[in-house]
Amino acid sequence: MPAMPESSAGAVDALVPNDYDTFGEAYAAETENSLLNAYYTRPAILDLAGDVAGRKVLDAGCGSGPLFADLRERGAVVAGFDASTTMVELSRRRLGDDADLRVADLGGPLPYPDGEFDDVVASLVLHYLEDWTAPLAELRRVLRPGGRLIVAVNHPIIRKMADPGADYFATAQWSSEHTFDGRKAVLSYWHRPLHAMTDAFTAAGFRTAVISEPHPAPAARELFADELAKFPSGAFLCFLFFVLEAV
Template sequence: MPVVPESSTTSVDEVEVAANDYDAFGEAYAVENETSLVNAHYTLPAMLDLAGDVAGRKVLDAGCGSGPLFAALRDRGADVSGFDASTTMVGLARRRLGADADLRVADLADPLPFPDGAFDDVVSALVLHYLEDWTAPLAELRRVLKPGGRLIIAVNHPGVYKLMFPGADYFATTLWSDEHTFNGRQAVLANWHRPLHAMTDAFTAAGFRTAVIGEPPPGPRARELFPEEFVDREAFLCFLFFVLEAA
């Protein structure tokens, strides 16, 4: 269950130590998300729709996890590289993608092991909301993009935080955590909420122009596979998607 920011007795440091340990629960997370509604049938198709025709483009998957987005972009003709902070997740990605895939263990909070202007596009699905400060990560993503290149990202929708915690301050950047069960394995994810204007301000400060802010519908098979989720609705609030252009 979610930890309410105002009433939680867990400190920020304690939450950060306990949460987001993909080396511990990464394999269960990867199995769960191969077929899950929000990952396989919402985030993945939305990211691919935003990326469009990537044939011949050099693409960096920042926070590649076990590699489903990397694989899908490569299948569409992109020349893809990827990295993740978790050795477990990179190992799973290599198992999926093959020994010749360009995969690295690297942390978005640190300088990235890629030269300036190396990529036409960077994709980053469900990564930035783990970070309190976006300044250095966005600067690195801008650095590795060619001028005019695109950064395509998905993050937690800030409106969902206010729905979950009606008494919380929407305008404050706040750490909150949520308990999950992935393929029978217990896990805690800790996320930094930030209001929409803080996101777009950070993009602008990093040298990006916001081209698209999206709240896409689920993928084409979602209603068929998860009918209970669509009894009284056609779509749902979950993540917010952006296409940013490098100035």
């Protein structure tokens, strides 16, 4: 099943969780054209963003820059940041020296003025954080009134799928082992139930406009026929997507 990790927490205790400075290059190589990233998450974000021509967009947690590149190609004026210097360097190689890229941590103050952006995209970033209060406040701060925050996070059901005995209603950390381009890595996430997500968005000054559980891009059906054969509808549970409006 595309959504599930290879194994549960504790399998590779020697590895530092979420250490993208160490495994970032392997992660980028593995996910560049993967089902979950290239044919599911990025197309879903772009569909939710719609026409971005001329809009100022911040790619929060830009990784190696594929979403930044797609938004820029669609006419957006894009800036991006990531906490990993490795990922920012990979983005710079992809996007060029003139791209507005910075090393910054979503857990702290962001290096942008108030109301700088029309849209912020935060794709597969927030689920690494225990407390969303300060990060959401910063993302709201850099958005103009009426601007949009477009979010993709782990679907809250995934925790129960990985560990049926887990408490769905508890905000709790869990980890999984992955292999990216032949390199072992551990990703550590914070599970929170759906109501905790929407409550956090509301408290930060956002109105939830869209909650989406999208299908993958149409090309995925042929390219990943074996993986998708078990899903007759073409959809599977993996990430949950939101469009939030700054009020």
